[in-house]
Amino acid sequence: MNEAKVSVIVPLYNQERYFKACLRSICNQTYENLEIIVVNDGSVDKSPQIARQMAYKDHRIKVIDKENEGTSFARRDGYLNATGEYLTFVDNDDILPHNAIEIMVNQIEGKNVDLVFGSVTRKLGFITKNQTYGSFPINEVVSSPRLFDDYYIGFFRNSVFPINIWGRVFRKSVIDEAYHKVELFSPKMPCMAGDEYFNLQLFPFLSSIYRINDVVYCYRYGGTVNHFNPYFPEVFVLSDIRLKLLDKYNYLKGYQPLFDEYVASLYGFGGMMIHYKVQDKQGVIKFFLDEINHREVMHRMLEFNKHNGLTRPEIQLIANKDLEGMYSRACFVEKATYGNMKYKMKHSLNKLLEKIML
Numbered sequence: 001m002n003e004a005k006v007s008v009i010v011p012l013y014n015q016e017r018y019f020k021a022c023l024r025s026i027c028n029q030t031y032e033n034l035e036i037i038v039v040n041d042g043s044v045d046k047s048p049q050i051a052r053q054m055a056y057k058d059h060r061i062k063v064i065d066k067e068n069e070g071t072s073f074a075r076r077d078g079y080l081n082a083t084g085e086y087l088t089f090v091d092n093d094d095i096l097p098h099n100a101i102e103i104m105v106n107q108i109e110g111k112n113v114d115l116v117f118g119s120v121t122r123k124l125g126f127i128t129k130n131q132t133y134g135s136f137p138i139n140e141v142v143s144s145p146r147l148f149d150d151y152y153i154g155f156f157r158n159s160v161f162p163i164n165i166w167g168r169v170f171r172k173s174v175i176d177e178a179y180h181k182v183e184l185f186s187p188k189m190p191c192m193a194g195d196e197y198f199n200l201q202l203f204p205f206l207s208s209i210y211r212i213n214d215v216v217y218c219y220r221y222g223g224t225v226n227h228f229n230p231y232f233p234e235v236f237v238l239s240d241i242r243l244k245l246l247d248k249y250n251y252l253k254g255y256q257p258l259f260d261e262y263v264a265s266l267y268g269f270g271g272m273m274i275h276y277k278v279q280d281k282q283g284v285i286k287f288f289l290d291e292i293n294h295r296e297v298m299h300r301m302l303e304f305n306k307h308n309g310l311t312r313p314e315i316q317l318i319a320n321k322d323l324e325g326m327y328s329r330a331c332f333v334e335k336a337t338y339g340n341m342k343y344k345m346k347h348s349l350n351k352l353l354e355k356i357m358l
Contacts, residue, residue, distance in 0.1 A: 003033035004085040004109070006101055006169065009078030010038045010092055011071045016047040018093035018220060023051065025095040027058050031102035036061045037078045042068030047092070070190020072197070075165070079175065079185075087172045089165045093220045095123075100216040104169040111141050113208040117168035118216035131219070134159040136211050143208040151209075152249070155200045156242065157257040163196040167217035170202075178205040186241075192231035193238040200238075200245065228276035235265050239297040259301040263314060266291060268337070270330030275338045284330060285323045292321060 008026055012019065026036055038055075040048045040063060048065065055061035066077060075089060086105060090096060100118070108116045120131040136142070136151060154161020178184060182201045189197045239262045246254045270288065273279040279287065291298055298318070305315050317325040 003031065004105065005033050005035055005083065006031065006086045006088060006105060007035045007037060007078075007082035007084030007172070008088055008090060008101070009075055009082065010036065010090050011041055011074035011078065012038050012043055012047055012051060012092045013041040013068070013071070013074070014043045014045045014047060015092040016045045016050060019047045020050050020054070022090065022092055022094055023054050023061070025098070026090060027054070027060070028098055029096065029101045030099045031105055034060050034101070035082065035084050037081055038063045039074040039078045040065045041070070041074040042066065069187070070194070072185045072190045072194035073187065075194070075198075076185035079179070082172065085172060087170045087175060088168065090217075091166055091219075094166065095218040095220070097215055097218065100214075101169065103212065103214050104216055107210055107212055108169050108171065111208075111210045113141055113210045114171045114174045114206045115168055115209045116212065117162065117209070118212045118214045120164075120167050121215050121218045123218050123220045128218075130215065134161065136161050136209075138211050138213050141208055141210050144206075147206065147209060148204060148249075152203055152251060153254055153257065155196060155203065156246075156254040156261070163199055164219075165195040165198050166219070174205055174207075175202065178202050181205075188237050189234045191234065192229070193234035197238060197241065200242065204249065228272060228278050232265075232269050232272065235269075236262075236291065236295060236297075239265075240295060243297045243300060255300075255304060258297070259304055262297050262301060263312075263318075266318075267314060267326075267330050267333045270327070271332075271334035271337055274330055274334045281327060285327055288318075288323055288326045288330075289321075292318060 010023070010026070015022075023036070023038070026034070036058070038051045038061060040051065048063065051061065051063045055063050062081070064077060064081060066074070078089075079087065086108060088101065088104070104116045104118065107113075122129050122131050134154070136154070142151065151161050155163060175184070178201065184198050184201050186194065186197050239258065242254075242258055245251070246258065266288070270284050273284050273287070301315070302319055304310075305312070306319070314329055316322075317329060
């Protein structure tokens with residue numbers, strides 16, 4: 001077989017409902033020289049049994065069992081066992097279009113680039129929607145130094161470059177180089193922020209990227225739409241790490257977007273806690289006080305705004321340690337986020353689909 005081997009890494013955790021469809025979509029790819037690495041991250045349902053049954057029928061599937069450490073380390077262990085020239089990640093409830101890997105490998109080899117990514121379909125029950133990606137060029141090889149100078153900003157203003165780890169094929173040698181120089185898989189972000197952390201650390205090692213318009217991934221969403229997201233605080237941990245990377249690379253245009261996003265996330269999470277009643281008023285205020293006292297990005301954000309003469313009201317509340325005012329602002333955000341008609345319709349639709357699909 002002349003095709004280069006592609007390692008497909010699938011972190012698996014308690015997904016017996018959708019996992020068979022996920023794994024079948026990988027096995028049925030038109031590109032056949034695959035190494036399919038399923039990393040069972042301590043599942044307690046029947047999904048590992050499904051993986052082993054399918055591995056018995058398809059020799060390309062390898063199942064690795066490990067104690068639960070989260071998605072990030074499951075991906076790490078899959079990567080450490082990968083032997084392919086190229087590498088791609090698939091989440092355990094998502095689906096690949098039948099020719100996705102073939103399309104991306106043809107492009108990564110034909111264009112001789114380090115990474116190829118394509119378009120994504122988002123799926124909620126029987127409803128599907130194509131996802132668009134900001135301003136990154138289509139059908140154009142973007143190389144260094146322009147790649148880093150113009151598009152690293154995508155990790156600080158997310159409309160420019162997609163931060164997910166899936167829906168793309170990597171040249172494994174680039175990941176190998178980065179893995180020995182920086183931390184690509186973090187235990188501090190085992191779930192929500194792991195995708196962005198990986199790509200944020202890897203991006204400076206990439207010399208070229210090519211984006212195609214073909215749909216190469218079907219993402220199943222809806223899990224935290226109707227519920228409190230306990231993993232959201234990973235965003236604040238990631239903000240400190242992003243700040244260090246801006247300092248490391250002297251990437252000046254990333255500071256203000258980072259600070260703006262941090263403030264929005266701060267009040268957004270306060271509003272989330274209020275809406276889902278996971279904290280009373282004092283609990284929300286304690287969260288704000290902890291961020292003010294201990295988060296490095298908070299201190300730098302206040303210095304940045306003071307130096308540049310920026311006086312946005314929501315930031316002045318922080319600068320003055322007006323905790324009552326910050327709580328009131330979070331209440332305003334809660335009403336604006338969860339009280340508008342668009343959210344209510346989306347919430348009701350999700351509830352209906354959950355009942356139908358159960």
